[in-house]
Amino acid sequence: MDLENKNKDHKSKLGNFKLPKLPIKLPKPPPPPTHLGDVELPKTLMYLLPVGGLFTLAFVGAIAAFVITAWWGQPIPVLGFEQTFDQPINFPHTVHASTKQLDYKDADGNTMMGLGTDCTFCHRTVNKTTAAGANAYIPPVNFCANCHGVIGTEDNSQLNILRDAAGIIGEDGTSPINWRRVHRLPDHVRFVHEPHIRYLSANPEHIKGETDGVSTGPSAVCSTCHGNVASMEKVYQVEPLKMRQCVDCHRDNEAPTDCATCHH
Amino acid sequence: MKINRREFLSLTGKSAAGAMIFAACGLPEKELVVQSPVGYPEDLVRGEDAWYATSMPDYTNGDGVIVRVVQGRATKVEGNPDHPVNRGVATARYDSTLQILYHPDRIKEPLSRYSKSGNVINVSWNKATNDLRNIIRDSKDKITVITNPTRGHSSYVTNEFAKKFGAKIMHFDPINQNIQQNTMKRIFDLDRLPHFDIDNAKTILSFGADWLSTWNSPAQYNEMYGNFREGKNGKRGYFVHVDPRMSNTAASADLWLSPIPGTEGDLALGIANEIISKKLVDQKNINKFLSIIDFDMGEFSTSNVAKKCDISEEKIKEVAKHFAEHTPSIAFAGGSSEAHTNGSFITSAVYSLNILTNSINTKGGILPNPEGILQKINSSANGKSISEWEQEIERWSNEDVKTLIIRGVDIIHGMPDFTGIKEAMGKIDNVVCFGHVYNDTMDYADLILPENTCFESWDTNIPEPAPGYQVLGTQQPIVGQTMTSDGTGIISNSKSYGDLILQVSKDLGENIGTSMESIIKNDLKDLHSSVTGGSIISTNSENFTNGILQRGGWWNINNKSQSDDFQISTKSISKIKSNSNFSSVEHHSNDEHKSDEKKHSEDFYLAPFISNSMLDGRLAYAPWAQQTPDPISSASWSTWVEINSHEAESLNIREGDVLKISSSNGSIEALAYPHPGIRPGVIGIPLGQGNKNGGRYAEGRGANILSILADMRDKESGALAWAATKVTINKTGNRKKVPKMEGDVEARPVEPGVPVLVVGPNETAKEAQEHNHHQYQKELFEKKDSKSKSDH
Amino acid sequence: MTTDIEKFGTRNWGMIADLDKCTGCQACVIACQAENNIPINTQDRVERARSISWIRVERYWEGDFPDTKARFIPVMCQHCENAPCEPVCPVYASYHNSEGLNVQVYNRCVGTRYCANACPYIVRFFNYWDPVWPESLRNHLNPDVTIRSRGIMEKCSFCIQRINRTSREAKSEGRELEDGEIQTACSAACGTHGIVFGDFNDPNSRVSKLRNHKRAFTLLEQFGTDPNVIYLAKVDPNRNNSEEGHH
Structure with missing residues (x-):
């Protein structure tokens, strides 16, 4: 998978980021104030203020979550803790x-x-x-192909990806395999x-x-x-x-x- | 997506600001994409960073280099410490070749143009090769091959191809045409450029040649210059440079003389006259010198010459004394001083100074170079003179030529407009152009073939001038075709010029060889059986070949030229004694400018100079070459006009003023850069810019001074007199910032001698610092005294 | 069991630059650019005086026509023993290590630019932009050197990647480092062998010998920075005949 796609993945992950999943328990918002000192607040503002507070909290929470996952997570993924990838070939x-x-x-x-x-x-x-x-x-593909040109059955689909890349089967012998690190x-x-x-x-x-x-x-x-x-x-x-x-x-x-x- | 700590901090910052979180990260990631290559890169198998020895083509004079290759990618070029030409040192141009190799605008596939005015389209190599084959078959005996002056197997292949298909070979070099080679033949009867033994010299007197940065073999000269400065037995060499404009060579000189352009020959003979009249050298040498002169040397009396050249008599006397007494000494001329209408005369006059000091074929003097070790490869090559080119272009206009094959040169950029090359090339049926990046010549090409760079192809390079003995540099492909980072394609589907010519010749029934590799390896095998000594000694021819490739070439310090190679021909200078002419300038009636308090239409001598990093423009595509500050002006990325600062002041020209430079053949615009290191009345303009095409870094940048040169040539050789144009300069009224490094670092009020401390010959740094300090204090107090006096 | 640990801190790296040999040819500048993954100094960056060159060749004018002189001096980080950039860094990103190097730790740097202000040699550069290379030009990047991102300072490292690599090789082969074995990019490229790199703690090294040369001086000595880069003064045979030609 190339970088762009990887980026997309993370973007989508961020897009799906939901507040309830946060590891921090949010305190219950206080009841909306009706008075601010002696000044009477307009009604709409009264409802907006706690919403704004909620947003701020959500924001801080998101950053905290980010910090925590970045700090304690593996260096590869920051959001999400997956530790392994599907490689182009399932190499055991x-x-x-x-x-x-x-x-x-x-x-x-x-x-x-x-x-x-x-x-x-x-x-x-x-x-x-x-x-x-x-x-x-x-190692280079044809290093693998030194053995796998012979070893492994002909219908082994995983090995055929390798053989294709090495030019043993198929036409194209020039594309390398993009292993993921x-x-x-x-x-x-x-x-x-x-x-x-x-x-x-x-x-x-x-x-x-x-x-x-x-x-x-x-x-x-x-x-x-x-x-x-x-x-x-x-x-x-x-x-x-x-x-x-x-x-x-x-x-x-x-x-x-x-x-x-x-x-x- | 991995996030390092600092990026992570910036990310949180960004998210707080509400920006796209992942917008700007992952920059270095792509560079490290894990990609298992298809083939075995050599370095991978050995598990080391491989340093490959190879050599660079003519624009570096076949310098030996080593290239670091990590995972199949070339990352660094350094001088090959083993190679006898540059002995491990580098120039500012080596690494730029890497950027041509990995240039983002490298031509990816062959391009074809179906109609003369049409656009180019991608075609397959199959079709391109077919087309090339048909073109060559159909235009037999009406082909001209234009290449840079090459000395190696690619020139062998070109020569053979030309013989088989009746093609004419035209070497093109806009600057170094045939005067050097002609002069060597004329006065010394040498077939190729000689070696200057700067290592052992005590005095160097150079005229015009910017030999520490671009002339002939700068890496070789630089290396020797270091030893010259260190000096044998602690005796430091003395170096005089003559050039109207201060180049970095002139700046390195102990004495810089700035004569009126075109009078360098008189200056040389004035020095000779001073030596002769004061009898500073052996009478034997004087007689020898006088035997090639049949005019009255009295004409070149010191006072006459001083007046003519505008150099003080004392300096002429000083130079003559140094040159004659601190031997061994060498005098040589080239570059701007041979680019006059009397260029052959100037060059001959300067080289004949060596006769006076007996510097010919002696240690510390001029040493002849032997011919190459491989008989079939030419060891000398030079650009054809502008007169020969004129005839050739005439043939194109008459449609005597059906096909042009152009390789290694951008002739449309390099040829002055007065030759009418653009119109003439339009009349050619088939123009085939090899190259790396789409250049100006390719606008006229019908078939454009992406060519391998010198890091991807087999070749050999014979340096000219060689270091006094036989050298054969080998060039091997050190990287293969490079994949794009996503692994889906390659950067450029290029092919080797030599291999393609061989293949097409073979298809047409003329077998020159199978491939460059096989020809070179066979020749090395033959070499093994024919030589006994040399840098590689082996009983086995295969080990011998591999040894040469590993070491970057073959050389033998004992294979020097025979001493009787030097025959000083008589009466060589007298025949061509002449004065320089300059193009005339049309004075426009600048009615609209009349209101100016001072008109800027005075005539200036135009002194074009080769860019230190881009040369005549062949490295202009590389961003490193573009960004390298010029040694003198520290400017980059642009074309600027060097003008004497006092003169600029009187003309009310400030730095960055856009000036219009007009010659009889057109005009260009460039930015003014006044400085004190150029003769008043002369303006210096660098070559290299003004590319219409040339990829994202070069195109549309600056101006090409070559295009407006006047039709002036050296009468003797027919070479282009590119320093014989006179121009007018006019302010356009616009002003821009000169992109330069100077001024980045603010000046601080510090004492004299800081930061560049200068010491006298026997002074220590401490003494000099103390001396400077006292001097400074004294001046300070004097200033204060006079101030307080005036106050009272 | 510490027998196999790399011996660290026994050296004192330094450099000699002989101004008498400098021809201003810029070979060192480009060699450094290529070795250290310095971003391309585009025209825009040059015009804004924000170009980055870890080593630069300065040119100074002396005198006036026809006796004009241009003097060249290569200036890189002087690796001062008493470095003004170090105490001002709030995050210790600029510190002195025990091998005499003034080290810039990129991942510590937060970009205050205090060090750049403190440096009298102006050899510290701030990354105002992310470094950008076109896709294919990334191929020539040096894998041994970190690419500096936007917002951090960078400067000459005495090619520490080369020091580390060569020391490692020597260690692995079980031998001592030889004098001259480590070459920085600029010293390897120098056309006249005017830049010499080596260990001041080794009394027999070339740099130690040249340090006591009669022409040796340090740049801006009055600031007391005690640099590890020693210059050898330019020789001018005409100097004693004429008055000082400074302006």
Whole structure:
């Protein structure tokens, strides 16, 4: 989904915003005053004043709601708390990364084991030092097609989206797949995976979380921030990934907490 | 939709004000859209930001660059520290090429025009290629190919194509035509431009050439200039620049001489005469010099020259002394000083000064350049002279030419109007135009083909001037076609010029090669078997080729020119000794202006100069090139007129006045910018603007001074004398703000020497500061004293 | 277990700009523009004197025709040890870090512009508008640098993204940083190698040696800002022969 549509979504959400859903209980409006000091108020104004008050309250309430959801919500959606998206292809991390028994059945009808692929097999830039290593890049389509040109049944509709994009079937071999990003830090944060993986690999006692996937090498440390991705059918964000979390961890591990470490 | 904290604050603010909440956010989001590319970008597989070595085309003299590519996108261009031409340094123009690559108005699909006056419509590449093929087949032997002066595989392909299809090749460069190359041939018998060993020189005497910003090979010269300033053994070099207008080269000089335009040759001979009469150099060299002169040098006595050029005698003597005594020294001329009707004479006179100091083929002097390592590729190219162009345009008018193939130049923008090129081009049946952004020439084109930029295509670039030895720069596609951010299309469906010409030739039964890539790789393979030394040494030809591509080229510092290349021809200057002429100006009877206390119709020498960032206009499409402040005026985005500040005052011209500049061939309007760095009687106007088309950043901006140049040319070479036009200036009465950086920073009352502290040759910064301080105090007290005296 | 933590705060970054080598060619200006995602300075912004250039080349006139002289000086954030911009910031968005950098934290900044008023070098720029690039020009943006939104200050960061990246690489490869390994965009672009970047705490670095050069001075020294950018004075061989040519 592109940005415009996303914006529209939120706009519509805001349009539907109803007062009763507010987490703040509104106090009962006082009875309309009939006198303001000694001045007799016109009747219409008497009815308008409490309405105006209501509006003001609603307004403040809306802002409060906004602040609260923005502050406590995940960084991706501010209004609404959804934690995952439908991706263009339902990519199951379980099948690829897990080492456990799965509910899936393979083409021959046997129950599948997870493949137990190392995270860096696909997200191969993640433990590199340079700028490209800042993000766990999603691999190119034809990287996927290396296997899925052969693996997977021909009538697998999900895989056919991939094969189409890679030009194995269909005519058009040039359009990439627009994956939606799940873990996104604010724009003013420059996060680089590599030093974190390097440190946690050397200091495994600081790893948090567990993984169903490979527990050796760089894959072992991912769960600290990303949770048990190997057990996820659809990836969602587990940790809030707020600055406090970053700073706490940096302090615990005596990593620099200079602003310019992450913000530049 | 993610909201960062600061945006979040602004949002709440907005909602309180009742504005549309999500109206203005999400700006940086698009830039980070996660998009898994279809192919493997090299950097992705390696997981690093890839820096690719490549080289830039003729407008940077084949400078070697490295380009940072992140996720298949080129983001930064820097000098290639390995490359021998620019040795790691950059110019203000490298990064602008990125903006041509990602230009929002890049031509997306081939365009075709069905009738001469009609609009262009998008056509498919299939149809465009078909059309091109038919055009070439039907107009065999009546084709002219117009390109920029290229030295590389694309020029090889063009040459072969021309041979096979009977086409004529015309190189176009509005500014640097053939005088340099002709002069080198004439006095030194050199086939290509020589190398100036500025690194090792102690004195430089340059005439007109803006060599620190735009002339010939500015990156190379800049790099050497740094070493020249640092000096060998702590002895700092001395640099004299001669130019009526102060360029940033002149500003960098230790001494700036501003002669009357067109008298630079006299000045050079005056310096020679001073050296000869004072016997400042070896008699042997004097004799050698006199052997190529058969007129009386007495004519160029210091007092005569001083009068003629309006330069003080002391300065001429000082320059002569420095030039003769602090050797090695180099003298060279180009740019505005060769653009006179006696341009060949001036250039020859200046270069022959090197004979006096024996600076030819010696360390710290002028070194010959060898021919290129690949025999089939020309290592020298220059624009055709305006006289040759006149003949060519005549052929167009006579309909001797059926097809024009134009690539790499905007000839309608660059050619002065007096040539009648617009009418003549209208008579051509088929005009095929390659390019990146819709330019002025494309208004006349029947078929417009979007071309790959230098970051998307295979080529080679041979620098001219080379650094004294053989260099072959390779150019490789470092990015593929770029997707639009929504992933539904590509920015430009462009093709490589070379590949397309090869394909069409092949379709018509003439096989030149399959693709640029294969030709270049084959040639590199051949190179492997023919060379022994050089920058890449490998036993395996594939490693050799890859090594060259990785490093950005091949060079061999031992492959220098043979020393007997320099043969000083005799009597070379005498034959062309001449005075400069200037175009005459029609004086309009300005009845309506008579009431003015001072008329502005005095004649001015017009000194056009090449823009530091846009050159002659070929980078004008890039917003970075547009916004770069000019080094002297700090102006951008416009065309301005540099005029001496005192003269402006007496003519009542203020900064920002819209002036009408009229020559015998038309007029343009531009904003006045008075400053003290230009000779009174001369006005300087930058090239580059005045594009009718050229995308959102260039179109309709400023004025094109080239269009109104008078029909003046160097008698000897036939080159356009673009500095020999005289103009009148008139105030239009309008006034606008000059878009410039100067004045953004308010001046503060500070002591002299702040902020630019200047020290004498043996002075320390501390001493200079103290000296300035005392001087300042003294002046302050003197002022106070005189004030209190007058008070009493 | 702190063995693998990056050693932070042992350096003192600084820059040397040799005015004798400056030719005013603007290569540094555009290199900076490209490296740091500085929005396009449109004509409108230039005319309103609201253009942003983290480094600019100023030109000063001296003397009059025919002895006119133009002097160039590149001016960027001086990263003052005693920076006037820092104490005035109400939200600590401008602060000094332990590597000698004057850091501007974009996400802290609330746009009071006090720092811009306090800075005597006028090298802090306020974003009066949201930065706008046409869709396709976004491709050349540097992913390492935050795009500053409307309403915040920005300024030269000594290309901190390059410092961080190169330090990280060195750390990852288990070696010490070499002198000259980190190049800011301007120092890499400088046509005459006139801008040198390095660590003042390393006595053997080029910047440390040049700092004691006899031509070394700092800009507006009388304000006592103690800048980390050291200039080397322009040499004029004719200076002692003539009177001071200032106006």
